[in-house]
Every structure is written in structure tokens, then in C-alpha cells.
Amino acid sequence: MWRALASNALTFLVVATFLLGGLILWGQSQYKAEGPLDTAICLRVKGGSNMNKVSRDLEDQGAISSATIFRMAADYTDKSQQLKAGSFLIPEGASMAEIIDEVTRSGASTCGTEVEYRIGVTRTQTRVRELDPATLNFVEVASFVVGEDEVPEVYQEKRNQADTRYRVSLAEGVTSWQVVEGLKAVDALTGEVSEIPPEGMLAPDSYEISPGDERTALLQKMQDRQQERIARVWETRQDGLPLSSPEEMLILASIIEKETGIPEERGQVASVFVNRLKQGMKLQTDPTVIYGVTKGQGTLGRGLRRSELRRNTPWNTYLIDGLPPTPIANPGLASLQAAVAPDETDFVFFVADGTGGHTFAKTLQEHNRNVAKWREIEAERNNSGN
Template sequence: MWRSIASNALTLLIVVVFLLGGLILWGKGEYVAEGPLSEAICVEVERGTNMRKVSRQLEAAGAVSNATLFRMGADYTDKSQLLKAGSFLVPAAASMEEIADIVTRGGASTCGTEVVYRIGVTSAEIQVREMDPATNRFVEVVKFDPAADEEPEVFNLVRTQSDTRYRIAMAEGVTSWQVVDVLKKIDLLQGEVEVPTEGTLAPNSYEISEGDTRASVIERMQADQAELIANAWDTRNPDVPLSTPLELLILASIIEKETGVAEERGQVASVFVNRLNRGMRLQTDPTVIYGITKGEGTLGRGLRRSELQRETPWNTYVIDGLPVTPIANPGRASLEAAANPDETDFVFFVADGTGGHAFAATLAEHNRNVAKWREIEAERAE
């Protein structure tokens, strides 16, 4: 009898072990298998939450087929205690394993809402954007000019949400004064900061968080620009008539202010390099404007003849060679154009009415281009 009981018990134990092993294998397979999501979604992980709540949230959203299995897999892989607060993009068909990695990996949020402080050449604006999971692109919700418009209700609302991200987007060609002017008005940031040397800030997008100092943001911009300048200087054409990285930076800033057409930068650079090589004055309006404004905002009007004739350290109609400092913060493309300009015979250029310029190697050709531009101006004035 006892032998029979023992034999049955052993058989039962073997069956149980076999079933348990099969269950574990099935669970592992389900954990790494393609998930049920038919399209991407955003998942918000609240600060202070736990894996149990998140697993239920994922199940309700249709991201995982079984909250308990997801939680057990996260426990097994030691990720249950690694949750990170934020909003995260979960792609279509993501497995439980992939989702667990997404919500515990850390780093900046990849989904949800962001506030972008845009520093433009002529104005600054604030933009609120929302991630569209289906396209993995941010969609504009609202934008406004903080100097002229009232703060929209949606802006104040997203400011209260813990997962809202913040960025500063600095355009190519803005001045250091313009950057600092905007930084002073961002109440997320702390501390005082002086206007840094012109040209030393890299136009780029910078993530910021509440409590960051303005000085630390400037330091990041300066570090990025120093690297760009060094790379451009190290790879420059040795025949370009520039003696120092500072001269490269000055020329790049002029190129940046003279054209917004990316394809033209090399040609514009060639005009100034050809003029420098021939001992011709650069005669470029943006340098005259900088001598008037010192980079503190825009001129807002055309130049007067008296201003073109007035000597300042930046007026390239009056002085020889390059001005004494950069006139803006150039981006990578303008730095590279200054270091390696196109090889042309051009020494003149004028607007062509399309947003670009007409280039010329002779004065006669240039005068014809100028006449065409005057006709375009006259037509537009009618």
C-alpha cells in the first residue's frame, strides 16, 4: 500500500514539475513575444508609482495581454524597482520585455508634451507640442510671442504636469545678447548670467529642467561651439586666408547673416575669401548693422547712407579685412563653409528675389544683377 502511495505521489510530483516547467517556458515565451498593440501609444509613469499599478495601466491600454505576467517578468529580470517617472513611447507590437526596458531605462521622456523656447533671429516665441504616437512626431498645440501675447491656458496647464519636457531651440545667426535675453525670461532657470562673447554659442536644441542655472546652459552652448570651431579649423583648406580660429569664426558669422539658403553658403564664403585675397573690402550690410545694434535686437529698418559711411570696428564698407568680432553665432554649416568655401571667381552678389542671391565675377555682370533686383523691388512696391 505504502509503495503504491509513494509511487503515485512521485508520479504526481513529476507531473507537477513537468507542468510547472511548461508553464515557466510558456510564460517566458509570452514575455518576449510580439505584443498586442496595433499602433504606438504614450505611457505615463507617475512619480512614486509602482510596477503593479503600471502593469494594470498597460493592460488597460492594450499594451500587454496579462498584467500579472508582465509584473512577474519584471520581477524575474530585477526591473520592478527601477521604474522611471516620465512619458514614454511604446511602439506597436512591443513585447513585455521591451516595454519593461522602456519604462525602467531612464533618460529623457520620449513621449507626451514639451515646451520649446525658440530663439529666432528676429523674434522669440514659446511653442507647446504634443507627441503623436502614430507618427512618432511632435504636433504643435499652440505657440505665442511672450512679449506680445497673453499666456494661453494650455501653456499654464502643461506647466503643472510633472512629465512635461522643456527645450531651448536656438536658431543659427542669433546674437549672444538675444540668447541671454530669452534665458533671463525663462522662470524654470536660476541665477544670473553675463552676455558671453559673440559667436561662442552653438545654435542647437538644449534640454532644460527646472532648477538648472542659466550659466550651466550657456556653458553647454559654449562647449558645443568650441568643438564645432575646432573641427572646422582642423579640416580647413590651407589656402583660405584666415590666420586663427577667431578669424574663421568671424567669417562664418558673416556668412550666416548673409544667407538663409543652405546651398549658397559655400558660394557666399567664396565671395568673401576672394575679396580678402584681392585686398577688396568685404562691404557687407550685416556688419554695419552690428556696429549700430551691437547685437541687441534687430535694426528694424533699412540702413541710412550716413550709417554706411560711419566708421565702426564692424563697418566693412570703411575698414579693411574682417571686423573685430563675430556678428552672430554661426552654425556648423557656416563654419564649414568658411573653412572650405567653394572655388569660384565671384566677388559680388545681390538678392535675386527668390530668397537667394545672384553671384557675379565682374562689376558689369553685378550691375545687371542689381538692375534686375531693383525692378523686382519696384514691382513689389506697387
């Protein structure tokens, strides 16, 4: 009898072990298999949450087949206590293993809300955007001009969410004074700025920030990035350029930046100024004269007066020879590259063409015809009220 009982117990143990092994193998396959999600989602994990709550949220949204397996796998891999707060992009078909890795890896949000402070030449704009998981494109939900528009409630609401991401973006061609003034209006930053950085030494780019970051620390990051760009681009310069130093390259790049907003024109504009420098001609460019009037503090907001064109300032390139003593704005990478690799042309003149671009000329006679056409366009616009 005892022998029979022992035999039955052994049989039961073998069957149980077999079933348990099969269950474990099945669970492992479910853990690593492609998930049921057919459209990407943005999973928000609040501070103080746990794997139980996350597993239920994922199951409710159809991202996993079993909350139980998800929790057990997180425990088995010792990742339950590594859960991070944030907003995480869960792509379609993501496995449980991939999801657990995403929510425990770094804590850096990969979707959700982004607040961007864009510092431009004329204004600082704040945009609140949400990432659409289905298209992976940001959708703007609010936008306002700092100091002019009423602050929308959604901005304050998103500012109070711990997983909201922030960035500061500098437009190409902003002056250092404009950057500092813009940063003063960014309420996510802290600290005073006692000194305006040298003109041209702030890299137009996008910078991720965190609430409470110091303004001076961000300005230093901008200067470090611009210095790295200057050094790297200077090493790629063409032979025979009338530029003797990286500083002169930076000055020329800033003029190119202010003369055209059309990427395809940068090489041609650069060629005009390089040709003029080689021939000993004055640069005769309005943006430098404007800088002599404003010193980069705001915009002129009107056309130049004849008295200003005759005013003797270090930046009046109608009067001085060669380059002005300093940059007139912070040029972007493309303008730096154009300064050291201009198009090969014989152009020494250019004028607006009425479409936002310019018409280029090799001779004064040709240039005068182009100027006459531009004046006709201006007259027609003035007469029509445009």
C-alpha cells in the same frame, strides 16, 4: 496500502512538477514573445505608481496579453522596484521584456509632452508639442511669443506635469545679447547672467534642459560646444585661405550667416568674401554696418541710412580693410564649414534676386545689371504695396 498511497503521491508530484515546468516555460515564452500591440502608444507612468498599476494600464491598452505574467516577470527579474516615472514610447509588437526594460532603464521620457523655447533673431517663441506615437512626429498643441502673446492654459498645465521635457533652441545668426535676453524669458531656468558671452561663441543648436537649471550653466554648455566646433572645423580648412586664425574664421562665418539664409548659397557667399580678401577689396557687406549701429542689441528694423553707411565704426566694411574686429552673430556649423571650404568661383559681387536668394557676378558691369534688375523688383513691390 501505504505503498499505493506513496506511489500515487509520487505520481501526483511528478505530474504537478511537469505541469509547473510547462507553465513556467509558457510564461517565459509569453514574456519574450512579440506583444499584441498593433500601434505604438505613449505610456505615462506617474510618480508613486507601481508595477500593478502599470501592468493594468498596459493590459487595458492592449499592449500585453497578461497583466499577471507581466507583474510576475518584473518581480522575478528584480525590476519591480526600479520603475521610473515618465512618458515612455511603447512600439508596436513590443514584448513584455522590452516594455519592462523601457520603464525601468533610465527614467528619461521618450514620448509625451515637449516644451521648446526657440530663441530667434526677432523674438523668443515657446512651443508645446506632443509626440504622436503612431507617426513618431511631434504635433504642436500651443505656441506663443514670449512677452507678446497671452500664455495659453495648456502651457501651465503641461509645466505642472513631472514628465514634461524641455529644450532651448538657438536659431543660427542670433547675437549673444539676443541669446541672453531670450534665456531671461525662459521661466524654466533660474539664476542671473552678469556678463554677455563673447559674440560668436554660442553654438546655435538644441539643448535639453531641466526645470531649475542655471542660465549660466547653459551658456557655458553653448560656449563649450561652439569652441569644440571651431577647433574641429579649423583643422579641415583649405590651403591658401586668407584667414590666419580660428578667430578670423569665426568672424567670416558670422558674416556668411547673416548674408544668406539659403543653405545652398553659403559656399558661393563665402567664395565672394574670400575672393575679395585675396584681392584686397573691401568686403562692403551691410550686416557688418548694421552691427556697428546696433552692437547686436536687437534688430535695426529698417534699411540703412546713407549717414550710417558713412559712419566710421570698426564694423563698417565699406570703410575698413579686411575683416571687422569681432563676429557679428553666432554662426551655425554649416557657415563655419563654408568659411573654410568656400566654393571655387570667380565671383566678387552678389545682390538680392527677389526670391530670397542672390545673383552672383564676376565683374562690376555684370553686377550693375543685376543691381538694376533688383531695383526694378523693389519698385514693383513698392508700387503694388507688397
